[in-house]
Amino acid sequence: MPSTRTLSVLIAGFAIASSSAFADTEYSRPVTADVPRSVYWGDTHLHSRNSADAYSLGNRNLTQADAYRFARGQPMTAHNGMRIQLRRPLDFLVVSDHAEYLGGYYRFNVGDPLVTETDAGGQWAGYLAAGDPIGMIRAFTASMADPENHYPFPEETQRSIWKEIAQTADDYNVPGVFTALTGYEWTSIITGNNLHRVVIYKDGADKAGALPPFSGQESLDPRDLWQALANYEAVTGGEVLAIAHNGNLSNGMMFPAETVDGEPIDAAYAELRARWEPIYEVTQVKGDGEAHPLLSPTDEFADYENWDWDNIGRTEAKEDWMLKHEYARSALQLGLAYENDLGVNPFKFGMIGSTDGHNSLSTTAEDNFFGKFPESQPGVERTQNSMANNQLWQNWRIVSSGYAAVWARENTRDAIFEAMQRREVYATTGSRIVVRFFGGWDYANNDVHRPDFEDIGYSGGVPMGGTLSAVSANERPRFIINAIKDPDGPNLDRVQVVKGWLAEDGSLMERVIDVAWSGDRAIDPATGKLAAVGNTVDVATASYTNTIGAAQLGAVWEDTDFDPRERAVYYVRVLEIPRPRWTAYDAAFFGLELPDEVTMVIQDRAYTSPIWYDPTLD
Numbered sequence: 001m002p003s004t005r006t007l008s009v010l011i012a013g014f015a016i017a018s019s020s021a022f023a024d025t026e027y028s029r030p031v032t033a034d035v036p037r038s039v040y041w042g043d044t045h046l047h048s049r050n051s052a053d054a055y056s057l058g059n060r061n062l063t064q065a066d067a068y069r070f071a072r073g074q075p076m077t078a079h080n081g082m083r084i085q086l087r088r089p090l091d092f093l094v095v096s097d098h099a100e101y102l103g104g105y106y107r108f109n110v111g112d113p114l115v116t117e118t119d120a121g122g123q124w125a126g127y128l129a130a131g132d133p134i135g136m137i138r139a140f141t142a143s144m145a146d147p148e149n150h151y152p153f154p155e156e157t158q159r160s161i162w163k164e165i166a167q168t169a170d171d172y173n174v175p176g177v178f179t180a181l182t183g184y185e186w187t188s189i190i191t192g193n194n195l196h197r198v199v200i201y202k203d204g205a206d207k208a209g210a211l212p213p214f215s216g217q218e219s220l221d222p223r224d225l226w227q228a229l230a231n232y233e234a235v236t237g238g239e240v241l242a243i244a245h246n247g248n249l250s251n252g253m254m255f256p257a258e259t260v261d262g263e264p265i266d267a268a269y270a271e272l273r274a275r276w277e278p279i280y281e282v283t284q285v286k287g288d289g290e291a292h293p294l295l296s297p298t299d300e301f302a303d304y305e306n307w308d309w310d311n312i313g314r315t316e317a318k319e320d321w322m323l324k325h326e327y328a329r330s331a332l333q334l335g336l337a338y339e340n341d342l343g344v345n346p347f348k349f350g351m352i353g354s355t356d357g358h359n360s361l362s363t364t365a366e367d368n369f370f371g372k373f374p375e376s377q378p379g380v381e382r383t384q385n386s387m388a389n390n391q392l393w394q395n396w397r398i399v400s401s402g403y404a405a406v407w408a409r410e411n412t413r414d415a416i417f418e419a420m421q422r423r424e425v426y427a428t429t430g431s432r433i434v435v436r437f438f439g440g441w442d443y444a445n446n447d448v449h450r451p452d453f454e455d456i457g458y459s460g461g462v463p464m465g466g467t468l469s470a471v472s473a474n475e476r477p478r479f480i481i482n483a484i485k486d487p488d489g490p491n492l493d494r495v496q497v498v499k500g501w502l503a504e505d506g507s508l509m510e511r512v513i514d515v516a517w518s519g520d521r522a523i524d525p526a527t528g529k530l531a532a533v534g535n536t537v538d539v540a541t542a543s544y545t546n547t548i549g550a551a552q553l554g555a556v557w558e559d560t561d562f563d564p565r566e567r568a569v570y571y572v573r574v575l576e577i578p579r580p581r582w583t584a585y586d587a588a589f590f591g592l593e594l595p596d597e598v599t600m601v602i603q604d605r606a607y608t609s610p611i612w613y614d615p616t617l618d
Contacts, residue, residue, distance in 0.1 A: 034409060035409075035454070035455075035458045036407040036408050036409050036415075036419065036424060036463075037409070037454070038407070038408060038409075038410070038411075039405050039406065039407055039434055040091035040092055040179075040405070040406045040408055040411050040416060041088075041090055041091050041092075041403055041404070041405055041406075041432055042071075042090050042091055042092035042093055042094070042179070042403070042404050042406065042416075043071070043090060043092075043093055043094065043354050043355050043357075043362040043364075043403070043404060044094040044096065044181075044183070044198055044200060044243060044281070044352060044354045044404050045094065045096050045185070045198050045243075045245075045281060045284065045354035045355060045356045046067055046093065046094065046095050046096060046354070046355055046356075046357050046360070046362050047059070047095070047096065047097050047098070047185075047356075047357065047358040047359075047360070048062060048063055048064040048066065048067050048095055048097055048360045049061065049062060049063060049105075049106050049360070050063075050064055050095075050097040050102060050103040050106065050165065051097040051098045051102075051185075051358060052098060052100065052101045052104060052105045052136075052140040053098065053137075053140060053358065054097075054358035054359070054360075054373070055105040055106050055109075056105060056136060056137050056140065057358065057373045057374065057375065058079060058359075058373060058374035058375055059079065059358060059359050059360060059373070059374055060079075060106075061079070062076070062079070062359065062360035062361070063360065064095045064097070064165060064168050064169075064360075065168055065171070065172065066360050067093065067095050067360040067361070067362070068093060068095070068168075068169075068172035068178075068180050069172075070084075070085075070086065070360065070361055070362065071086070071089060071090040071093040071178070071362055072089050072090070072172070072178050073085065073086055073088075073089030076361065078359070078361060078370055078374075078377055079359060079374035079377060080374070080377045080378065080379055082377075082378065084361065084363075084368075084370060086362075086363070086368075087365075087368070087488065088432070088488070089178070090178075090362060091178065091179065091411050092178065092179035092180070092181060092406070092411065092416055093178075093179075093180060093181070093362065094181045094182075094183040094198065094200055095165075095169070095180075095183065096183040096184055096185045096198045096199075096200075097165070097184055097185065098184070098185050098187045098215075099184045099185065099186055099187065099213035099214065099215035099216070099217075100140065100143045100150075100187050100215045100216055100217050101120065101140060101143065101153065102153075102158070102161055102162065102165070102184065102213065102215075103115075103161040103164075103165070104120065104121075104153060104161075105136065105140075107161075108121055108124055114157050114160060114161070115153070115157065118151070118153055118154060118157055119151040119152075120139075120150075120151035120152065120153055122151075123139060123151045124136050124139065127139070139151070141189075143216065143217050150217050152215075152217045152218075155212065158212035158213070159212050162209060162212045162213060163205065163209040165182070165184075165209075166182045166201075166204075166205035166208045166209035167205045167209065169181065169182040169205065169208075170182075170204050170205045173204075173413065175410075175411070175412045175413070176410060176411055176412065177411065178411070179411055179412060179413055179416055181200050181201065181202075181413060181416070181417070182200075182201040182203070182204075182205070182208040182209075183198055183199055183200040183201060184198075184199050184213040185197070185198050185199070185245075186198075186199060186213070186214060186215065186216060186225050186242070187215070187216045188216045188219075188220040188221075188222065188225075189216070189220070189312065189313060190220050190253065190260060191313070191315060191316070192251070192311045192312065192313025192314065192315030192316055193249070193250045193251045193252075193253045193311045193312070193313070193316075194245060194247075194249040194250045194253075194254075194311060194312040194313075195220070195222060195245070195250060195253055195254065195260075196244075196245035197222065197225060197242040197243060197244055197245060197277070198242065198243045198245070198281070198354075199213065199214075199225075199229070199240060199241075199242050199243075200240065200241055200242075200243065200417070200420070201238065201239070201240050202238065202239040202240065202413055202414065202417040202418075203236070203238035203239065203240075203413075204413075207236040207237065207238035208238065210235070210236050210238075211231075211232055211235060211236065214228035214229075220260065221259070221260050221261070222260070222273070223259070223269065223272060225242065225276075226242070226272045226273070226275070226276045229241075229242060229276050230276075239417065241276060241277070241278060241279075241417070241420060241421065242276050242277050243277065243279050243280065243281050243352070244277055244280050244281065244349075245281055245284075245356075246280075246281050246282060246283065246284050246286065246287065246288075246289040247289055247325070247326040247327070247331075248286070248287045248288075248289045248306070248307050248308060248326050248327070249286060249287070249307065249310075249311050249312040250311065250312075250322075250325075250326055251310070251311040251316055251318065251319075251322050251326075252319075252321065252322030252323075252325040252326060253325065254325060254326055254331075255324075255325045255326065255330075255331035255334060255347055256325055257325070265338070265346065266342065267342040267343060267344055269346060270338055270339075270342050270344040270345065270346035271344050271346075273346040273347075274344055274345060274346055274348055277349060278348075278349060278350060278420060278421055278422075278423050279349055279350040279351065279352050279420050279423060279425055279609070280328060280331075280349040280350070280351055280352070281352060281353065281354055281356075281427075282328045282351040282352065282353060282402075282427045282607055283305075283353040283399070283401040283402040283427050283428075283429050283607070284353060284354055284355060284356040284399070284401050284402055285355055285356050285357065285371075285372045285398050285399050285400070285401060286307055286312075286356060286372075286393075286398075286399070287305055287306060287307025287308075287399060288304045288305040288306065288307075288399060288401060288429065289326065289327055289328055290302075290304070290327065290328050290329060290351075290573070290607055291304075291327055291328070291329045291330075291498075292306055292308065292323050292326075292327050292330075293306075294320055294323055295323055295324055295327060295329065295330050296329065296510065296512070298512075299512050300529070301496075301573070301575065301603070301605075304429070304602070304603070304605065305399045305401070305429070305599075305602070307393075307397065308323070328349075328351060328607070329498060329500065329510065330508075331347045331349075332347060332349075332500055332569045332571070332610060333500040333501075333502075333508040333509075333510060333569070334347055334508070335347030335348055335569070336500065336501070336502040336508065336567040336568070336569060337502055337506070337508060339567065339614075340502055340567060345612075348612065349423070349609075350420070350423030350424070350425045350426075350464070350465050350609030350610070351425070351426060351427045351571070351607045351608070351609050351610075352402075352403075352404035352405070352406075352420075352425050352426070352427045353401050353402020353403050353404060353427035353428055353429060353607075354401075354402060354403075354404055355372075355401070355402065356372065357370075357371070357372055358372055358373050359371065359372070359373060359374050359377065363400070364400050364401060364402060364403055364429075364430035365400070365430060366400055366430065366579060366580060366581055366582045366584075366585060366602070366604075367542070367580075367582070367585050369400040369582040369585075371395070371398060372398055375395075376395045376398055378586060378589075379590075380590050380592065382395045382396075382586065383395060383396045383583050383586050383587070383592060383594055383598065384396075384592070384594070396583050396594070396598045396599075399429070400429075400430050400581075400582050401428075401429045401430055402427055402428060402429050402430060403427065403428045403429075403430065403431075403432065404425060404427065405425060405426045405427070405428060405432075405434075405435075405606075406419045406420065406424070406425045407419055407424045407425065407463070407464075408424075422465050422466075423464070423465025423466075423609045424463050424464055424465045424609065425464075425465070425609055426464060426606055426607060426608040426609055427606065427607045428604065428605065428606040428607075429602075429604045429605055429606075430604050431485075431486040431489045431490070431576060431604040431606070432486040432487075432488070432489070433483060433484070433485060433486055433489075433492070433574050433576070433604075433605075433606040434483065434484040435481075435482070435483045435484075435572060435574055435606050435608055436453075436454065436457065436463075436480070436481070436482040436483075437463065437464040437479065437480070437481055437571075437572045437608045437609075437611065438456075438457030438458070438460075438461050438462065438463050438464075438479065438480040438611075439461050439462055439466065439468050439477055439478070439479045439480075439570065439611040439613075440457070440460040440461020440462070440468070440477070440478060440479075440480075441460075441461070441468075441471060441475050441476075441477060441478065442460055442478070443456065443457075443460055443461070443478040443479070443480050443556050444556070445556050446556075447480055447556055448480050448481065448482055448554040448555060448556050449554065453480060453482065456480070457480045461480075462611060463611075464571075464572075464608045464609040464610070464611060465609040465610070465611070466611055466612075467611070467612045467613070467614055467617065468611065468612065468613045468614070469614060469617035469618055470564065470614070470615045470616065470617055470618060471564055472564070473564055475564070476558050476559055476560060476562045477558070477559050477562060477570075477613060478556055478557065478558045478559075479497065479556065479557050479558075479559075479570065479611070480554075480556055481495055481497070481515060481516065481554060481555050481556075481557060481572055482552070482553075482554040483495050483516075483552065483553050483554065483572075483574045483606070484551065484552045485549075485550075485551050485552065485576070486576075489576065489579070489604070490544065490546060490549065490576040490577045490578075490579045490604070491518065491546045491548065491549025491550055491551060491576065491577050492518060492549050492550050492551070492552070492553050492574060492575070492576055492577070493517065493518060493533040493549055493575040493576060493577050493603065494514050494516065494517040494518070494530060494533070494553070494574075494575050495514075495515055495516040495517070495553045495554075495555065495572060495573075495574050495575075496512055496513060496514050496515065496572065496573045496574075496575070497512075497513045497515050497557055497570055497571075497572055497573075498510065498511075498512050498513075498570070498571050498572070498573055499511045499512075499513065499559065499568060499569070499570050500568065500569045500570075501563075501566050501567065501568040501569070502566055502567045502568075503566060504563075504565065504566065511561075512573075513557070514530045515555045515557040516553040516554060516555040517530055517533075517550075517553065518533060518548065518549045518550035518553065518577075519533065519548065519549075519550075521533075533548055533549060533577050533578075534548045534577070534578075535577075535578045535601070536548060536577070536578070537578050537579060537580055537584075537601050539580065539584050539587075539600045539601065540588065541588055542580040542584040542585045542587070542588035542589075543580065544577070544578065544579050544580060546577070548577055549576070549577040553574075562613075564615060565615055566615065567612075567613065567614060567615060568612070568613040569610045569611075569612050569613070570610055570611050570612075570613075571607060571608050571609065571610040571611070572606075572607075572608040573605055573606070573607055573608075574605060574606040575603050575604075575605050576603055576604045576605065577603065578601050578602065578603050579601070579602065579603070579604065580600065580601060581599055581600050581601060581602045583598050583599060583600055584600040584601065587600070
């Protein structure tokens, strides 16, 4: 056998000879364009004790820094005394504390003069002196619901607190390893209806900390928020965007036909919203916002974790007309009609999930779910009682959603923020399902099975978040779809394309198509439906097996009903096989018998950002 040195010489000699013989060929696939190769997992909506509601409802000791440490994989002690740690750390995190009285409740209770010597601090001291600590919570609620009924912090207090928050994000940001993005939540509530937005900065503390957050104490109108974001960019040269809160508690105001002052939305509104809100939080702990059975009666999976009884303020019951202005699928269709009439689509958004947790702990796994507030963390009573302090909902209804999945070139602030801007992102309800989605005109049927399908997807079309332009009358769009199971989770049941379109007569239409599925099932020609995948869940032991389903599903799907004259929008929904819900894990661990109304089995899922077709684009 030749020595290592001899072998290297032989190899070198072969390389010289082969370079002469094959001078006009390439041995390996060339390095392609700089396209996103990695998916990164994060949470864009988490609260620490800096949020007034989180602090007043029990999050007294877990800070913004603790939230970053936990997301990076460090073990922590939860408010109920349990030790908790993520099996798989996050790649990025936004701690998005409420801008209203940001950091104020904690600082007031430790006697920080930065807060105690303000008008708001004096008001709170009066409540405590009168034996009315709940008055502080009422004051916080009033500050979100009525800008005229509050004692805002002076600007110097806001600036000081905000600079510290932005600097903490910088301290925990490790480019290439973990991304800590600076952010806050603008907390608009109008007559009990939720219009919250999470604001995310691309920048470090030098720019992000230069201006204090824009709060609901200044205005409840999203147009004023958008103007404040424009002002930030003009003053600092930085970049910022907003993410609309899931709309199911807005009672028809999240994707409206009218502005908050009752005027029909116009092109100016549409342009501003499209500019500043490129992505939407479609799923989180307060319900899933993809679809609703009343809007999509033929979709048997449209009933996932719906919260549809009233608004966030519990002030007005839900009415059927409100639903189409709250759910992502109907909003995407409404956007097509607005674009046709106004020339711009106000609801051209990508989709992400996040938690909206208020206990500084970002958990989405069904078997490791630590609730929303300290009172909804694991314990014997959390599945049986409503939240004692605020009576907003029964704890068992809380959803363990969700994740923001981002296709980016690297794990840095710039790359993740830019992926959000171009909407190359998707949502899951808690599992780390990996999904690719491309649209084009010339994909071959076997392209999804090629190892370089990503290169084919980018070179021959657009990824999720993109737009296809007009084509000749005889062409139809084709889509490459590839889904891979969470390696630590259930197998996959099926992959579906959800299509919405604006028909020539002005009606908005939708269709859900099964395009890939596990097993030897077939579409029933009589019903057009695919049979259920089955169910391996043992509720009593909170367990399941991966003896059904598939580890990977893919397809190249062609829209054979395509009309090149009609605007259309497409997104992918991926369903897992059934698994135990977090309530089943609680019941098994604590030995509980829960009422029949408590959901015990779910099918987690992913929703991609859409691909649009615009017949007016060349």
